[in-house]
Amino acid sequence: MRTNGERKEVRELLIESKSIGSDEVDIYLSSRYRVTTIIPFRENPVMNIYLLTKGELNDFLEGYDQYAEFLVSVEQAEAIA
Numbered sequence: 001m002r003t004n005g006e007r008k009e010v011r012e013l014l015i016e017s018k019s020i021g022s023d024e025v026d027i028y029l030s031s032r033y034r035v036t037t038i039i040p041f042r043e044n045p046v047m048n049i050y051l052l053t054k055g056e057l058n059d060f061l062e063g064y065d066q067y068a069e070f071l072v073s074v075e076q077a078e079a080i081a
Contacts (some may be wrong), residue, residue, distance in 0.1 A: 027079050028054070028076065029054055030054075030079055030080045031053075031054065031076050031077070031078060031079045031080065032051050032052060032053055032076075032077045032078050032080060033051070033052050033053075033054070033057050033074055033075065033076060033077055034049060034050070034051055034073075034074075034075045034076075034077040035049070035050040035051075035052055035057065035060065035071065035073070035074050036048070036049050036050075036071070036072040036073045036074075037049075037050070037069045037070060037071055037072060038069065038070055038072055039068060039069045040068065040070075047072070048069070051077060053080070057074070
């Protein structure tokens with residue numbers, strides 16, 4: 001994260017932190033996530049929407065900074081029973 005050429009630590013960008021229960025953690029771990037990205041091609045830019053489990057999201061983000069595609073949003077889509 002850079003501002004005027006300086007790298008900001010992610011912790012400096014945190015705007016809220018709160019405690020949650022283990023039941024809530026279980027819900028998030030078992031959810032699917034709707035991930036929206038943009039590939040800013042010079043001609044014909046593309047918006048992609050993925051539906052990923054927590055594990056798939058981890059795999060998706062591995063090395064993600066190497067691509068021109070960038071994240072627009074990550075939202076909980078549905079809990080998996």
